[in-house]
Amino acid sequence: MLINMGQKLKVVETEKTKEDGNWFYSDVVKDHFFNPRNFLKDKNAVKDYDGYGDVGNVLCGDRMDMWIKVDKKTDKIIECKWLTWGCASAIASTSMLSEMITENSGMKIDDSLKIKPIDIIKRLGNLPKIKYHCSVLGDQALRTAIYDYFKRSKQHNRIKEGVQ
Amino acid sequence: MDYAATTYVDPEVKKEIDSYFTERFGNPGSFNYFGLEAKNAVNDARNRIAKILNADSDEVIFTGSGTESINLAIKGVARALKTKGNHIITQKTEHHAVIDTCKYLESNEGFEVTYLNVDKYGLINLDELKKVINKRTILISIMHANNEIGTVQPIKEIVKIAKKNNVIFHTDACQAAGYLELDVKRLGVDMMTINGSKLYAPKGIGLLYLKKGVPIEPILHGGGQEFGLRSGTENVPGIIGLAKAIEISERIKKTECKRLSKLRDMLINGLQGKIKNVMLNGHTKTRLPNNANLSFLGVEGESLLLHLNEEGICAATGSACTSRNLEASHVLLATGLKTEAAHGSIRFTLGRKTKEEDIKKVIRVMPKMVETLRMLSPIHVD
Numbered sequence: 001m002l003i004n005m006g007q008k009l010k011v012v013e014t015e016k017t018k019e020d021g022n023w024f025y026s027d028v029v030k031d032h033f034f035n036p037r038n039f040l041k042d043k044n045a046v047k048d049y050d051g052y053g054d055v056g057n058v059l060c061g062d063r064m065d066m067w068i069k070v071d072k073k074t075d076k077i078i079e080c081k082w083l084t085w086g087c088a089s090a091i092a093s094t095s096m097l098s099e100m101i102t103e104n105s106g107m108k109i110d111d112s113l114k115i116k117p118i119d120i121i122k123r124l125g126n127l128p129k130i131k132y133h134c135s136v137l138g139d140q141a142l143r144t145a146i147y148d149y150f151k152r153s154k155q156h157n158r159i160k161e162g163v164q
Numbered sequence: 165m166d167y168a169a170t171t172y173v174d175p176e177v178k179k180e181i182d183s184y185f186t187e188r189f190g191n192p193g194s195f196n197y198f199g200l201e202a203k204n205a206v207n208d209a210r211n212r213i214a215k216i217l218n219a220d221s222d223e224v225i226f227t228g229s230g231t232e233s234i235n236l237a238i239k240g241v242a243r244a245l246k247t248k249g250n251h252i253i254t255q256k257t258e259h260h261a262v263i264d265t266c267k268y269l270e271s272n273e274g275f276e277v278t279y280l281n282v283d284k285y286g287l288i289n290l291d292e293l294k295k296v297i298n299k300r301t302i303l304i305s306i307m308h309a310n311n312e313i314g315t316v317q318p319i320k321e322i323v324k325i326a327k328k329n330n331v332i333f334h335t336d337a338c339q340a341a342g343y344l345e346l347d348v349k350r351l352g353v354d355m356m357t358i359n360g361s362k363l364y365a366p367k368g369i370g371l372l373y374l375k376k377g378v379p380i381e382p383i384l385h386g387g388g389q390e391f392g393l394r395s396g397t398e399n400v401p402g403i404i405g406l407a408k409a410i411e412i413s414e415r416i417k418k419t420e421c422k423r424l425s426k427l428r429d430m431l432i433n434g435l436q437g438k439i440k441n442v443m444l445n446g447h448t449k450t451r452l453p454n455n456a457n458l459s460f461l462g463v464e465g466e467s468l469l470l471h472l473n474e475e476g477i478c479a480a481t482g483s484a485c486t487s488r489n490l491e492a493s494h495v496l497l498a499t500g501l502k503t504e505a506a507h508g509s510i511r512f513t514l515g516r517k518t519k520e521e522d523i524k525k526v527i528r529v530m531p532k533m534v535e536t537l538r539m540l541s542p543i544h545v546d
Contacts, residue, residue: 025470033470039540054542062464065542083542087466087483091540 025088026125028096033088038098040067040081049081050152053144056137062086064094066141070149076106082141089127089134093120097138109146115139165522166478167362167454167515168311168339174364174516177408181366181401192398193387202400209407216414217356217373218347225372225390226403230338230359231261233372234305236383236394237334237355238265241303242275244379245332249300253331255280255288256498257310262336263494266305276300285447286315286499290325297329304333308340308356312482312495312511313446314455316344323352332378338362338370342413343421343453354378358410360402364516365409369402424514425453427523431512432456434527439534445496445509454514457482459496459505462544463537468510471533477526482509504543 025033040046049067056063062085069079080098084091097120101107117135121127127135150158184205190198192206207221214221227233242252254266256279269275278296280288288306297304304326309316319335326333334355337346341358345351355378360369374380374393386395413420435458436442445457460468465481472479482493483506492506501509512526 030470033467034474036540041539063542083540085462085541085543086464088470090464091467 024128025092026127028123028125029088029092029127032092032095032099032124036091036095038080038082038095038102040065040083043083046081049079051145051147051149053141053146053148055140055144056086062090062134062137064090064137064141066094066138066145068142068145068149070109070153071106072153074106075109077101077109077112077146078106080142082138084137086137087131087134089131090137092124093117093127093135094138094141096120096123097142101142109149112142113146115142165512165514165518165526166480167518168511168513169480170361170367171364171515172517173366173405174409174412176412177365177405180408181405184401184404188400190400192400193389202398206398206400206403209403212407213371213410216346216410218349219373220376222391223348223374223376225374225393226398226406227370227372227390227394228368228396228399230259230336230357230362230370232394233357233359233370234259234261234334234336235265236372236380237357237374238262238303238305239269239383240380240393241332241334241355241378242269242273243381245302246273246275249302250275251278251298251300251302252276253278253280253293253296253301253304255282255306257282257286257312257315257495258305258307259311259336259338262305262307280306282315282498284500285450286310286313286495287447287450288317288322290318290321293322293325297325297331301329301331304331305336306333307336308344309337309452310446310495311339312493313457313499314339314452314513315446316340316450316452319345319351319353326354327352339452339455341410343417343424346410346414348373348375358406360406360409363406363409363413365405366402369399369406371406420516421453424518427514427518427520428453428456430520431514431523431526432458434523435530438527438531443505445499445501454518456512456514457509458512459501459509460534461505461508462541463508463534465507465509467537468508468533471537472510472526472530475525475529475533477522477529480511480513482511483507 046067050070051068054065065083067081068077071078080102082094084094101112117139120135188201190202192203210221210224213224266277270277306317306322332354335353336357338359354375356373358371361367382393384395441461443459465483469481482496496506
C-alpha cells in the first residue's frame with residue numbers, strides 16, 4: 001500500500017513542538033535537498049581550487065568536503081563546490097550556504113567568515129530544532145576551506161588564533 | 165511499507181467493535197444491563213484469545229499497549245521475586261520497552277541485568293545464556309522476533325534452558341504474533357506480550373499471557389480490574405478488536421507467511437541485484453516473512469527516506485538522524501554493524517495490502533535515488 005501523493009499534510013503545532021521543533025522540513029529545505037546547488041558533480045574536476053576543507057566524520061553521521069575558488073582582486077569567493085554525506089538537513093544546509101556565498105558575483109571572504117549557522121537556518125525557512133547541529137557542519141567546512149586558502153596564499157595574518 | 169511500525173485496523177475488526185463505542189458502551193464493572201453486556205463481551209474476547217494461545221482465559225491480562233504488558237511482566241515479576249534473587253537476563257537487541265525497563269530496575273531498585281550479546285545475524289548464543297544464569301537469576305526476557313531486523317530467536321531452546329534452571333521466562337512477541345507460533349504450551353513460555361497495533365487491531369490495546377502460578381505484582385493500582393493486575397476501566401472495543409484481529413491473523417497466517425516471504429525475497433534480491441553495495445541486515449533464513457532491512461552503503465538513511473516518501477513509499481531507518489537521541493540503532497550496532505552502515509539502513513516491513521506491484525515500484529525507483537545521494541557523498545564505497 002503506497003501513499004496517495006495528492007494528499008499534502010499540514011503540520012499541527014503544540015506549545016511543546018514549537019519549543020522543540022518537529023521533524024518536518026520547509027519547502028526551501030526540500031527544494032535544496034532534492035535539487036542541490038553547486039555540488040561537485042565530477043569528483044576529478046577539482047584541480048584548480050584555492051582552498052579545501054573537510055569536516056565531520058561518518059561515526060557522527062555526517063561528513064563534508066568543500067572546495068572554494070577566490071577572485072584575488074576583489075577577495076570574493078566566486079565558486080564553492082561540496083560533497084556531503086548526511087541527512088537532508090546537512091545536504092540542504094550545505095547547498096544553501098554555497099548559494100549564499102557565491103550569489104551576486106560572490107561574497108567577500110571577510111563577510112563569509114561572519115556567516116553563522118543561524119543565518120543558513122533562516123534562509124532555509126527554519127530547520128527542526130533537533131537538526132540545528134547539521135547546519136554547523138557547512139559553516140565549519142567553509143571556515144576550514146577559507147583558512148586553507150589563507151595558508152596557500154601566505155596570508156597567515158588573516159588566520160585567527162584559536163579558530164580552526 | 166512500514167507495517168512493523170503499525171497496521172491499519174482490519175475492516176472486519178472495525179465492524180465488530182463499532183457498536184461498543186456508541187450503543188454498547190457499558191463499563192464491565194457496572195452492576196446493570198450495559199455493564200453485563202460489556203462484561204460478557206470482554207469475557208468472550210478473553211475466551212477466544214485463550215483458545216488461540218492454548219491457555220486458560222484467566223491467564224490473559226489485557227493492558228494498554230505492548231509496552232505496558234512488558235513493563236508489567238518485567239517489573240511485576242522482578243518485584244514479586246526480589247527476596248528470591250535480583251538478577252535478570254535479557255539481550256542487546258530488545259525493544260526499548262524491555263531494555264529501558266531493565267535499566268530502570270538496575271538504577272532504581274537494585275536489580276542486576278545481563279544483556280546478552282548477539283551474533284552478526286542478531287541471534288543470542290545459548291551457551292552464553294547457560295553461563296550467565298546463576299542462583300540469583302529470577303527472570304529471562306528474550307523477544308521472539310526483532311522489530312528492526314526481523315531475526316527470530318530460538319524460543320523453544322531458550323525455554324528449555326530457563327526451565328532447567330527454574331527461571332521464569334518472558335517473550336515479547338509483538339512483531340512475531342502475526343507470523344509465528346502463538347501456542348504458549350508448545351512454546352513453553354511463562355509470559356508473552358502481544359500488541360494490537362501491529363496486528364490490524366486498534367492502537368491502545370495489548371495483552372500479557374501470564375501462566376498460572378507465576379508470582380507477579382501489579383504496576384497500576386486502583387479498581388482491581390484484570391484479576392487485580394491492571395486497574396483501569398477496560399478498553400472494551402480494544403479488547404474485542406484484539407480478539408477478532410488475532411482470530412483473523414491466525415486464520416490467514418499460513419498463506420500470508422508464504423505470500424510475504426516471496427515478496428520480501430523479491431524485494432531483497434531485486435534491490436541487491438539493481439544496486440551495488442547493499443547489505444542485508446539480520447538473518448537470511450530465520451527472519452520474519454515481512455521484514456527486509458538493508459544498508460545502502462555510502463548513503464544516509466534519512467535522506468533516502470525523504471526520497472522514498474516523495475515517491476509515496478513509507479519505510480523506516482536505523483540512522484541516528486531520525487532518532488530522538490541522535491544515536492544509530494542499538495540493534496544494528498549490537499550485530500556488529502559499522503556506524504556508517506547503520507546510518508545507511510532502511511527497513512521495509514510488508515503487510516496485508518503490500519502487492520507485487522509495490523515491490524516492483526521500489527525496485528524500479530530506488531537505484532536512481534541511491535545514485536543521486538552517492539553522487540553527493542564524499543565517501544567512496546567501491
